[in-house]
Amino acid sequence: MAKNVRKRVRDAAESWLGKEKVVGPLEVLVGMNLLVFSSYQAWLKGLLRDLEVQIQGGPKLHAQVIRHFLEWVQEKGLEPIDSPYIAASRSGSKKLQVFEAGDEELEKFYTTRFAAPGAKERVQKKLEKKPDLVVMVSASRKERECVHCKTLIYKGTLFLMEDHGLVCLECADMDHLVFLPSGDAALTRRSRKYSALSAVVVEFSRSRGRHERQGILVTESALHQAEEECVKDADIRAELRERRRERVVKEDEVFARDMANALSVWYPNCPADEIESIAYHTTVRGSGRVGRSSSAKELERDALRLAVIAHIRHQHTNYDHLLMSGISREEARRRVREKVDKILLGWEAEE
Numbered sequence: 001m002a003k004n005v006r007k008r009v010r011d012a013a014e015s016w017l018g019k020e021k022v023v024g025p026l027e028v029l030v031g032m033n034l035l036v037f038s039s040y041q042a043w044l045k046g047l048l049r050d051l052e053v054q055i056q057g058g059p060k061l062h063a064q065v066i067r068h069f070l071e072w073v074q075e076k077g078l079e080p081i082d083s084p085y086i087a088a089s090r091s092g093s094k095k096l097q098v099f100e101a102g103d104e105e106l107e108k109f110y111t112t113r114f115a116a117p118g119a120k121e122r123v124q125k126k127l128e129k130k131p132d133l134v135v136m137v138s139a140s141r142k143e144r145e146c147v148h149c150k151t152l153i154y155k156g157t158l159f160l161m162e163d164h165g166l167v168c169l170e171c172a173d174m175d176h177l178v179f180l181p182s183g184d185a186a187l188t189r190r191s192r193k194y195s196a197l198s199a200v201v202v203e204f205s206r207s208r209g210r211h212e213r214q215g216i217l218v219t220e221s222a223l224h225q226a227e228e229e230c231v232k233d234a235d236i237r238a239e240l241r242e243r244r245r246e247r248v249v250k251e252d253e254v255f256a257r258d259m260a261n262a263l264s265v266w267y268p269n270c271p272a273d274e275i276e277s278i279a280y281h282t283t284v285r286g287s288g289r290v291g292r293s294s295s296a297k298e299l300e301r302d303a304l305r306l307a308v309i310a311h312i313r314h315q316h317t318n319y320d321h322l323l324m325s326g327i328s329r330e331e332a333r334r335r336v337r338e339k340v341d342k343i344l345l346g347w348e349a350e351e
Contacts, residue, residue, distance in 0.1 A: 005068060016030075026110060044087065076114075136158070138155050147165035179215055195222035262301075
C-alpha cells in the first residue's frame with residue numbers, strides 16, 4: 001500500500017511539473033484524484049471559499065502524501081516559490097484560503113509551490129500575473145437573492161460570488177458592461193485591452209461537472225473600438241491564419257513520420273499499415289492522446305509504448321465491447337491485459 005501511495009504521488013507530481021513547470025501539494029492531490037479538478041479550478045476563480053470539504057482522504061493518507069512529495073522535491077532539487085494563490089475581486093486581488101480555520105503554518109505549506117532549477121523566476125512571474133475577475137451565470141432553478149439589495153437572481157442571471165454571498169451586477173457596479181460571447185479570439189483580446197473594467201463569464205455545466213467559459217463582459221466603447229480594428233485588418237488576419245494552418249499541417253506530418261520511423265525500429269514485427277495508423281492516430285493535434293505529450297514529442301520509448309498498447313487494446317481485443325457493456329475501465333483493462341502483452345511481445349524487437 002505504501003509503495004502504491006509513493007508511486008501515485010510521484011506520478012502526479014511528475015505529470016503536473018511537466019505540463020505547468022510548477023507543482024505544489026494541491027496539484028499532487030488533484031493528480032491523485034483526492035481533490036476534484038473542477039473544484040480546484042472553481043477555487044482558483046474565487047468561486048469556493050476554501051477546499052477543506054473538497055479534499056478527500058484522512059490524516060494518515062495525507063501524512064504519507066506529504067512525506068513522499070517532499071522526498072521527491074528534494075531528489076529533484078526543486079526550488080520553492082512563496083507565491084500565494086490569488087483570485088480577483090471587486091476590490092482587487094484576494095488571497096485564497098485552503099482550509100476553513102486558516103492555520104497560518106498549514107496554509108503556507110499547502111500554498112508553497114516548487115519549480116525546476118533555473119525556472120523559478122519565469123514561473124514566479126507567471127504566478128503573480130493579475131487574475132481575471134469572474135462573473136457567473138446562474139444555473140440554479142432555485143431563485144436566490146443578492147446579499148445587498150435582495151433582488152432575486154433567476155436562472156440565467158449574471159452575478160458575482162463573494163465571501164458573504166451572491167452579488168448582482170448592479171450592486172457590483174458592473175451593470176453597464178456588455179456581454180461578448182466566446183468565439184472570436186481577436187475581438188475578445190482587443191475588447192479586453194481597451195476596457196478599463198472587464199470580467200470572464202462562466203457557467204456551471206452539470207453534464208461535464210465544471211465551470212465553462214461563456215464569454216467576457218467589457219465596456220461598450222471598448223467593444224466598438226475592437227470591432228472597428230477587427231474589420232480593418234480582417235483580410236490580413238485571415239491570411240496569417242491560413243499560413244499558420246499550413247505550417248501546422250507540415251509540422252504534424254513530419255512529427256507523425258518521425259514517430260512511425262521510431263515505432264518501426266522498436267516494433268519491427270508490427271505490420272506497416274498498423275505502424276502508420278498508430279503514428280497518425282496518436283499525434284492528432286488537440287486530441288489529448290499520449291502522442292501529444294512532451295515525452296512522446298521527444299520520441300521517448302516509454303511514451304510510444306503506451307500508444308502501441310492503446311492501439312492493440314482497441315484494435316485487437318474486445319476492450320471497447322467490455323466498456324460498452326458497463327464494465328469499468330480498470331476491470332476491462334485487466335481482462336484484456338494478457339492478450340495485449342502477448343501481441344506486444346510479438347511485435348517488439350529482440351534485445
